[in-house]
Amino acid sequence: GAVVSQHPSRVICKSGTSVKIECRSLDFQATTMFWYRQFPKQSLMLMATSNEGSKATYEQGVEKDKFLINHASLTLSTLTVTSAHPEDSSFYICSAGGGESASYEQYFGPGTRLTVT
């Protein structure tokens, strides 16, 4: 099956610093990658969709200048949380779509737990 990795799995940072999260598709080429955020006891909320080589499409209410997304290759997308604040503490999950099957299925990474102190 399609495997997606995320790094780091957990990160603690100080308020005001920036944090970069990597999402990689390990055994397929992901033309589209997605970034979700999940607060405790809440549903996964899509933050943005990125297509390789083009600008990401952000969902309403998500600040594109705060959550920088780069999808420079077919196997790597990065999410940078700039000037992080405690309210950004959350579980960030990426997913990747694409591959030969073209089934429009999303394959999820294991998630990154961000804590901003």
Next chain:
Amino acid sequence: RKEVEQDPGPFNVPEGATVAFNCTYSNSASQSFFWYRQDCRKEPKLLMSVYSSGNEDGRFTAQLNRASQYISLLIRDSKLSDSATYLCVAKRGAGSYQLTFGKGTKLSVIP
């Protein structure tokens, strides 16, 4: 109104019990539906797709009623390992990646 709604639970059931979860969706453009399972602090994992004709996978049975925009999941003979949060998910069209997640229903199976 949220696009996908679920009873958050928690459902606390003894081992061996049968438990049913319900979900409703509001967007009639949704065409495909799924149940995902999410363990604490982990990513969601696809449990099964949901079809109007109903589908069964071992102890799990899923059902879709398009007329009432209602989805169900039945778990028979609950195991301790079934303890997790079950997410109801709707997908737009066949040519779309877009998934909309419910908040999830938490299940705890008690010895």
